[in-house]
Amino acid sequence: MVRSSSNNSAKTVGVLALQGAFASHELVFETLGVNCREVRTPQDLGQVDALVLPGGESTTISQLLESSELFEPVKKSVHEGMPVFGTCAGMILLSKKILDGRADQLSFEAIDIEVQRNAYGRQVDSFEADIEVKTFSSPFHAVFIRAPRISKLGPSVTVLAELEEDAVLARQNNVMVASFHPELSHDDRIHRLFLKEI
Amino acid sequence: MAKRETDRASKSTTGSMVVKRGLAEMLKGGVIMDVVNPEQAKIAEDAGACAVMALERVPADIRRDGGVARMSDPEMINGIQAVCSIPVMAKARIGHFVEAQVLESLGVDFIDESEVLTPADESHHIDKFKFTVPFVCGATNLGEALRRISEGAALIRSKGEAGTGNIVEAVRHLRSIIGDIRKIEQADSAELFDWAKKLQAPLPLVQEIAETGWLQVPLFCAGGIATPSDAALAMQLGAQAVFVGSGIFKSDDPAPRAKAIVEATTHFRDADIIAKVSRNLGVPMTGIGMDKIEQRYAERGW
Numbered sequence: 001m002v003r004s005s006s007n008n009s010a011k012t013v014g015v016l017a018l019q020g021a022f023a024s025h026e027l028v029f030e031t032l033g034v035n036c037r038e039v040r041t042p043q044d045l046g047q048v049d050a051l052v053l054p055g056g057e058s059t060t061i062s063q064l065l066e067s068s069e070l071f072e073p074v075k076k077s078v079h080e081g082m083p084v085f086g087t088c089a090g091m092i093l094l095s096k097k098i099l100d101g102r103a104d105q106l107s108f109e110a111i112d113i114e115v116q117r118n119a120y121g122r123q124v125d126s127f128e129a130d131i132e133v134k135t136f137s138s139p140f141h142a143v144f145i146r147a148p149r150i151s152k153l154g155p156s157v158t159v160l161a162e163l164e165e166d167a168v169l170a171r172q173n174n175v176m177v178a179s180f181h182p183e184l185s186h187d188d189r190i191h192r193l194f195l196k197e198i
Numbered sequence: 199m200a201k202r203e204t205d206r207a208s209k210s211t212t213g214s215m216v217v218k219r220g221l222a223e224m225l226k227g228g229v230i231m232d233v234v235n236p237e238q239a240k241i242a243e244d245a246g247a248c249a250v251m252a253l254e255r256v257p258a259d260i261r262r263d264g265g266v267a268r269m270s271d272p273e274m275i276n277g278i279q280a281v282c283s284i285p286v287m288a289k290a291r292i293g294h295f296v297e298a299q300v301l302e303s304l305g306v307d308f309i310d311e312s313e314v315l316t317p318a319d320e321s322h323h324i325d326k327f328k329f330t331v332p333f334v335c336g337a338t339n340l341g342e343a344l345r346r347i348s349e350g351a352a353l354i355r356s357k358g359e360a361g362t363g364n365i366v367e368a369v370r371h372l373r374s375i376i377g378d379i380r381k382i383e384q385a386d387s388a389e390l391f392d393w394a395k396k397l398q399a400p401l402p403l404v405q406e407i408a409e410t411g412w413l414q415v416p417l418f419c420a421g422g423i424a425t426p427s428d429a430a431l432a433m434q435l436g437a438q439a440v441f442v443g444s445g446i447f448k449s450d451d452p453a454p455r456a457k458a459i460v461e462a463t464t465h466f467r468d469a470d471i472i473a474k475v476s477r478n479l480g481v482p483m484t485g486i487g488m489d490k491i492e493q494r495y496a497e498r499g500w
Contacts, residue, residue: 018464019226019228020228021223023226040468041468057248059246059284064246067246067457068461102283118283122307124213124302124305124330126217145221145223184216184223
């Protein structure tokens, strides 16, 4: 098995477990031999070195972040440089601006992108497609579920993969985002890419 | 209707099992709420529902009114789709593939082939592989769950007994499904043939469960959830999300109850939080004892 790096064996990756596909992310990390912890409370957050914001319903997760008193602590951690990876709903939560969101929907404003919710359509339009990821030697088979679209990127954001004209995997400093679901692909390369930063 | 359409320009695939199960994965840890109009849909979304189920009458009213219960008016479903940004599900009668075709054409995100509606076919369920939209189906035991999966269901829910506000049947179904999964995990390869026979389920699916220790699709709870504790009970028993039907909008004060059930579903192992959110919710739906009901919806389905 290929390990991402030897120095993250003692680190713990948190997966925000308020709602959504958190268990699928945990499975990938466990298979990679990485310590993993579900984050539902500020106490849980204190125990982790990095955080994954999974897919799910961004409006639901946004409300639960508030009621679980996690919004401010997560925002603080992310702005202080904690490595964070947001997939789908998680990407929406990390974006600077949400289009078509609810008026009260919160975002961490951690990456300089504008995101449009459900931009690829309803579930009947959800799809699988191969994408080319920078530094990967072969295509990554990506799963897009009622996916959000990155409609605008700031100059400090690096695009790591595109689908047609749209950026679908991007990074700015400690923040990585994907509009698709690498946790559903049975391919751990994108998770290993994230682990390199920890 | 076209299954697994491949768009040549983008080389992308829609309607695959991966994509169908994918949406079910996204709903995990959440609450799917029955709503009968756009106002309720807004309340549900505001309370943190991860999806809504659009239907004309909640199960408690279907039970009270009797008669034939059918797919909802497309106008009503479109009205609900117009006001909320979360996934919208809708129910088709068991075996009524035309209702399902109509729901797919409306762009619903998930179809519930539901025993709460009056069945249209007494021996066949819908061939769900023919559709691009994913289906959820109810089950009372593992055999039923596997038969639905073999027909293409992307998500299984316990049937429970809808419209009763009584969790006892959902508990029975969850314990039966998950209990049998545990037993199959322990079984040796020769015993799996007997399990397939007993469950009236395809052998390869039984063998897969023996290997993985879980169903091929997520398992949610439905039927009888009325309180935050009910939701947390279902989650602790092993359900991965909950459907709440009559339990919210048949209660005294739907909005705070809906929000409390959402929080209890997330923090299902934390009794302090469940206690906190359970305070001052007003009167839950009255509910009915199992000895008082004339029609058991859970018996519908084959």
